[in-house]
Amino acid sequence: MKPRLVFKLLLALLAVFALAVAGCGNDDDDAPAAEPAPAPAEEEAPMEEEAPMEEEAPMEEEAPMEEEAPMEEEAPMEEEAPMEEEAPMEEEAPMEPFRVAVVAPSASNDLAFTQSMFDAVNALVDSGQIAEFAITDGTFIVEDAGAAIRGYADEGYDLVIAHGSQYGGPLQEIAPDFPDVSFAWGTAVDTFGLPNVYSYSVRSDLGGYVNGVVAAQLTESNVIGVIGPIEVGDAKLYVDGFATGATAQNPDVEVNIVYTGSFADVALAAEAAQSHISAGADVLTGSAQMVVGATGVAQENGVLWFGTQANQTPLGEDIVVASQVYRWEVVLSQVVEQVKAGTLGGETFIMTFEGGGLDIQFNDAMDIPADVLASAQATIDGLSDGSISTGQ
Amino acid sequence: MNDFFTVSIIIATLASGIRLAVPFLLAALGEAVGQRAGVLNLGVEGVMLIGAFSAYYAALETGSAAFGLLMGLASGVAMGLVYALITVVMHAEQGISGIGIYLFGLGFTDLLFQKQVGTPKPISGLQAKPFDWLAEDTGRAGELLFSHTVLTYVAFLLVPVVYWLITRTTFGLNVRAVGENPQAADTLGVSVNGIRTAAIVIGNTMAGLAGAALALEIGIFQQNLTAGRGFIAIALVYFGAWRPVGVMAGSLLFGIVSSTVLQLQVQDVISGSVSSIANMAPAVLTVIVLVVVSRRIGQPAALTRPFTRDS
Missing domain, CATH: 3.40.50.2300 (Response regulator)
Structure with a gap:
């Protein structure tokens, strides 16, 4: 009898814990999808298959979305595309506005490396150069990043940004498999001689x-x-x-x-x-x-x-006197325009004070x-x- | 370069090593208790992260570091119960379950941090130094011993407490019995599952405390804040041969070697590529001692073995 009591007690405590956990979440991500800022909802999407640590992340927010899958024609929902891995999406891809995905090693609000790119892409969204933006951040495990890069390329994003010099290895393998997708990699100065890879760096x-x-x-x-x-x-x-x-x-x-x-x-x-x-x-x-x-x-x-x-x-x-701020949008803007013009890569951009980078x-x-x-x-x-x- | 060998720098380096040792010590002491009862928890890192986030978030929201500490402990208790449910009640394989707990902690804290906090926001952590007044009167040695925050003293005080718990109490005797030969303990009327559950909860609570200490000491949380400390703590349990004093020695060694490497870089004694190699020194040293020590002292006989009456 005793073990049963302990078991029931444990189950009850677990249930309480689970409820408390569920209560902590909020529904911010249900905000209109056209605003990319609260990225976490879409960011893990392509990772679902391989990253157990992120499994639990998208579940709460995405569950209602998946029910609505038949309503894909609704414009505001389109940026959720990466989570829907079914073929029908591909039909729409060529018609879609310019879509950019970012894979980055730390949090998108880290006040450092990843945030600098997150802010830059958002700036181009605001200026209308980019229509859709998805991010998978926190991928400090390179293999996870590789899977995310491949996932976005597979989903037909126009430009996939591998924002981390450590991502060079997987990118070199992935990019040749997707000749119609442009990739940008930084901070780095090497494009591996591939026609669909840009690299960017900063002085x-x-x-x-x-x-x-x-x-x-x-x-x-x-x-x-x-x-x-x-x-x-x-x-x-x-x-x-x-x-x-x-x-x-x-x-x-x-x-x-x-x-x-x-x-x-x-x-x-x-x-x-x-x-x-x-x-x-x-x-x-x-x-x-x-x-x-x-x-x-x-x-x-x-x-x-x-x-x-x-x-x-x-x-x-x-105590903070001054900060050097990276404004990747200066470089990114050029990359986006070149991709739109049909040049998918093969060039390295170095950001300096010139142009406000x-x-x-x-x-x-x-x-x-x-x-x-x-x-x-x-x-x-x-x-x-x-x-x-x-x-x- | 020669500045390294001045008394004040050496004292500062040792003090820094003691501070660095605290999360290792807390987590490893707790894990030692669990392992003495025959339960391996590879999820220490995940529990530390949950403890760290709970403490940080509670302190951020309420402005009370003490409440944060309490939440860190509470999250450790909760995770302990979850892990006991998985391993003791459901008899799941301990290694895999622990890795699951780690991955859960890593992803879950990151998600909550992104959702609830967003940009890293500093909090005023547990900065109170209870014996600071002694440090001023006792010179350099006083600075080394009395210039620490409360949790540092708590961590080192827990060494004799855990030692006493394991070696001088009936509970400790039962823990060791359950870890060595659960069937025999069971025939003598000891509740193997009960003892293991208690040991797991103690271990996880201390892991939660270790995470809380880290977050409250630094005054900030960030994704993967613990940066592998939970795994090193597990190694330090083996290093310390499952004995509290040994665990403390390992934690101090790891902390002091880390702080020495930092200080040697500050003093420009090592620089460039050498510093990259030097940064590995604590881990390398731990592995070497581990190999030497673990050959001489055996682990608890029933470690990682789930208990069922029929087995």
Whole structure:
């Protein structure tokens, strides 16, 4: 009798837990599908088959949708297309407006790498260049990303953006299977010689250099700490550019660099910040999504912070001085126009200050001396006209 | 470069190592209790994530880190009951079930974070340092010992508590009996399922606490916040030979090696590609010690074996 009682009790508790969990969800995603912003509803769709961790994610929201499958002709519902894997959709594909899918490694609101692309695609949706937009974010497992990329290509998206340098391997395998689909891959400078792959990258060293110049003027201890993830890609460029800028501005400044070895380890980034502070740093910067750990430590210790990839002011209004913001829409806009014109790839785009692709955004709440702001602008001008070099 | 060998830097590095050790210690101590009862839980990472998100979200919504901590613990209890239901009542294969719990925790917390929070929002975590006043009066050693937050002391205090629980109480005796020979324990009237359920709940509660400690210490949540710490905690249970003091030693070793690598980079003693290799040092060291230790001390005999009266 006792085990039965325990069993019933456990079942009851499980039921309560399940109810509580169900209660936590909200129905935001039922909002009109024409607005792509609340992406999570559609983002996991192509992943359904292979990613057990995401299985539970789309269920709640999508269940009602599937019932409505026969109503596919309704225009606002069309962006749900990837979840419907039946053949009939393909008939409509050639007629459809321009559809873009993004596969990215971290959350679409990470205030860093993925958000920079998420915001960019939304900007092009607003401007009307892109009609439909789907995203699968959080695919830090490369195999999952590969499945998502293939899924979107299979669904007939016009442009599939593999937003992560680690996605090169799967993309190289997938792209030849879909010669009519254009792929964009970044940050990278290689198109694998494939006619339907664009690559894009960013001269993050440029904004890093400007941040470094400003940081060197604001440090009092002359010790600056930098927290990088892994010594590759735009993170490395940013870190190197920052160090060059800081020492160019003030050769007495000591720039200490730590790579935590992880894009995701927030706690380690926090400890890296603590290590910098114990070594005397009064200004910190860092790249990648794990820096949210470091900004907390900076805030706690009243240490200034310089951001990159997205405007990181919300992470600490008292400490964030400036952020280098990626505005991928500048590059993306060109890619979209070329794809529309029939050129599906074969070109590499590098984003710089030119055309506003890179932007240094200062925190308005900070009292930054006018001469420092002027030096930042002079540095941007110098980097743009070539009179200043980051050494990259 | 030579700055590394100054007392203040060494103290700061050790203090940093202690802080890094806390989530490992909490999770591994709990897992040790579960494993002593014969239940392997590979889902520690998932439970930590659920504990971390529960604590973060509760603290974000209410502004109370203490309430967040409570929610972290509660989520651990709930996950413990779920895991007990799966493995003890339904006799599911423990390895696979644990992986299921991990994947559930990873996806579920990410989903909830996206839905309920969105952009990472800092919270004021558990920053209170109860013995800070002692640190000022006791110099450098005091800084090492007294400059930590409450949960750090709780974690280290749990080492003797768990030791006492396992070795000096009837419950602990039953846990060990159930982990070594459940059939014999059963014939002596010990409720194998009851003891295992209790051990699982204790283990998961501590995993939930470990996650909560992580989120409240950093003051933020992000997808996959635990970054593999739950799996390392499981390795540290083997490392520590299922004994609380051994688990503590392993956690401290892992934490201090990690903080030393960070500090050596800050001091420019190691840089460039060497730092990438150095970042692997804690894991490599753990594996080496694991191999040496686990050859000498056997695991609980009934570990991973579901119990049924007929078996």
